[in-house]
Amino acid sequence: MxxxxxxxxxxxxxxxxxxxxxxxxxxxxxxxxxxxxxxxxxxxxxxxxxxxxxxxxxxxxxxxxxxxxxxxxxxxxxxxxxxxxxxxxxxxxxxxxxxxxxxxxxxxxxxxxxxxxxxxDTRCQWYNQTYFWREALGFCLKKDGTLCHVVEGGSKCVAAAxxxxxxxxxxxxxxxxxxxxxxxxxxxxxxxxxxxxxxxxxxxxxxxxxxxxxxxxGSGHRGAYGKLRDRGSIDFPLLGVAVKLELNTEDAVADADVVLTALQARPVRIKRASELLRGVRIGTEAFLAAARGVAEQAHKQAHPMPNIPGDADWRRAMVPVYVRRTLEAAATRAGPVHAV
Ligand SMILES: Cc1cc2nc3c(=O)[nH]c(=O)nc-3n(C[C@H](O)[C@H](O)[C@H](O)COP(=O)(O)OP(=O)(O)OC[C@H]3O[C@@H](n4cnc5c(N)ncnc54)[C@H](O)[C@@H]3O)c2cc1C
Ligand code: SF4
The missing domain is CATH 3.30.465.10 (Uridine Diphospho-n-acetylenolpyruvylglucosamine Reductase; domain 3)
Incomplete structure (x- = not known):
């Protein structure tokens, strides 16, 4: 106990x-x-x-x-x-x-x-452990120690938001x-x-x-959240994806934003999301193509580390999948996106 x-x-x-x-x-x-x-x-x-x-x-x-x-x-x-x-x-x-x-x-x-x-507080599988467990590994930079178990030789903690x-x-x-x-x-x-x-x-x-x-x-606002986790409940995110779309009166994207979490110490904004989606009407092939473009950009930007549980390569492979699904869910008001 x-x-x-x-x-x-x-x-x-x-x-x-x-x-x-x-x-x-x-x-x-x-x-x-x-x-x-x-x-x-x-x-x-x-x-x-x-x-x-x-x-x-x-x-x-x-x-x-x-x-x-x-x-x-x-x-x-x-x-x-x-x-x-x-x-x-x-x-x-x-x-x-x-x-x-x-x-x-x-x-x-x-x-x-x-x-x-x-x-x-940020989380790390080498940090959110008992004192006994952490002591057995010689602690780490974030608490009581001098080294990082995630980045060998690292001098900066990369525990995840x-x-x-x-x-x-x-x-x-x-x-x-x-x-x-x-x-x-x-x-x-x-x-x-x-x-x-x-x-x-x-x-x-x-x-x-x-x-x-x-x-x-305004009335053109759409938003959705996508969460990758081991179980349908209880678990912290292995990846979190928040999406905002602002639509004009023709249902075309006037502005967009995509922010990811559970990767590194701070949430990560995906570059060019608005540029790639702007002017595209939701519910069209062009929207799906633009969403795939944002998903590719997210894959380039996201580099999960073994700081939190879940294989880092698998988490990276899930980034474009969750970004695309969450964009589509925002457009159709079908969020959230998560495993059940
Ligand atoms: C089994 C389990 C699963 C969890 N899963 C998730 C999850 O999926 N996603 C997730 O995001 N979180 C998860 N959590 C973490 C936690 O339950 C939530 O993040 C929750 O929202 C924390 O809120 P709290 O009020 O309990 O914060 P507290 O535990 O009371 O405080 C958290 C920190 O914030 C500071 N703080 C709190 N309020 C203020 C304030 N108003 N001003 C200044 N400082 C403040 C405290 O000092 C402390 O450092 C999980 C926790 C457990 C135990
Ligand atoms: S990232 Fe490194 S220093 Fe930070 S909590 Fe994890 S093991 Fe410790």
Whole structure:
């Protein structure tokens, strides 16, 4: 049985109190939302905080509503189950609703939050293990050690961004609102990432993610999420594909975006997706040909490594398959794409 180390839980009732507490406690404190990733990681002794600052009693971090004209807000403590089931999220960001609905299984989506998913730690099959297991291998760069088991001789951690909602949020150009000791800041989610598996986000330990903002979409918006995983439930992505299409009044593509996850430390945007699809009407042979072109481009760009489970060559072979299927599913509103 894996035991949790000793720790204390603090439950502030105001956001400014929570921010002040984090600043006061410093490195020894960590935020806990649903705890579905943090608690297993504490059992594995990947994190050993003295104090957990719970966000459970902060009402302004909950719920889905308006964030001024043309914007939808989703409080960071909103459960993934609620994000997946919300009609406004489905309307303005169908890829996000689908991605949230494919995280883990029903229990974890009920406990797990959108904020916790955005700020999920990177994953690696040599890292997400017990202390005993990691010690037997001499640990690794990300925690307690000096070498990498994925890239021989490597000096940089390449643990994979594995949060399903991140690529979907990137396709709709979401913004994140953080509260910290210097007040609030708003950042486009694209600017959150760093290509470093040890800490892949520009976010201070003393900052709290308050909400995620999504721009309203028009009637031509289409989105879908595709997820490759071993089983039809529970598993983290072996590959995640988020797609956005913006159609004009003739049902031709005016803009497109494709972002992949579970490859490297940050989600990967596929180059030329919009250029290859622009002007092509959905439901035509030309659309299928353009989707194949984007799939080929994704295959060129994606180089899965043995950082997460699943044979890396097989995962690479699945990239064009999932990109093409997810583009077609977005066009026909048939998402999500996943094995059952
Ligand atoms: C068996 C299993 C399967 C899983 N499968 C998947 C999967 O398929 N896809 C997937 O994406 N995830 C998966 N997860 C991981 C996890 O359940 C989800 O990512 C979930 O959304 C995490 O949210 P949480 O609220 O539980 O976060 P927590 O575990 O509470 O926190 C995660 C991290 O974010 C920080 N944090 C959380 N909220 C905030 C905030 N508002 N401000 C600042 N910091 C914050 C915490 O300090 C911590 O570092 C799985 C987990 C398990 C145990
Ligand atoms: S990629 Fe994996 S093995 Fe290499 S340093 Fe990162 S966590 Fe450790």
């Amino acid at each position: 894996l035991r949790l180390p000793n720790f204390e839980v603090r439950t502030p009732e105001r956001l400014d109190e929570a921010v002040a507490l984090l600043a006061e406690l410093g490195e020894g404190a960590r935020v806990i939302a649903g705890g579905t990733d943090l608690v297993p990681n504490m059992k594995h002794e990947l994190f050993t905080p003295r104090v957990l600052v719970s966000l459970a009693r902060l009402p302004e971090l909950r719920g889905i509503g308006d964030a001024g004209p043309g914007w939808l807000r989703i409080g960071a403590m909103t459960s993934l189950a609620d994000v997946a089931a919300d009609a406004r999220v489905e309307q303005h960001a169908p890829a996000l609703a689908q991605a949230a609905g494919l995280v883990a299984g029903p229990q974890l989506r009920t406990m797990g939050t959108l904020g916790g998913n955005v700020l999920l 594995s949060n399903d909602t991140a690529p979907a949020l990137m396709t709709v150009r979401a913004e994140l609102v953080f509260a910290g000791p210097d007040g609030r800041r708003v950042t486009p989610i694209d600017d959150l990432w760093i290509a470093d598996g040890i800490a892949n986000k520009k976010c201070g330990r003393d900052e709290i993610l308050v909400e995620v903002r999504l721009p309203h979409s």
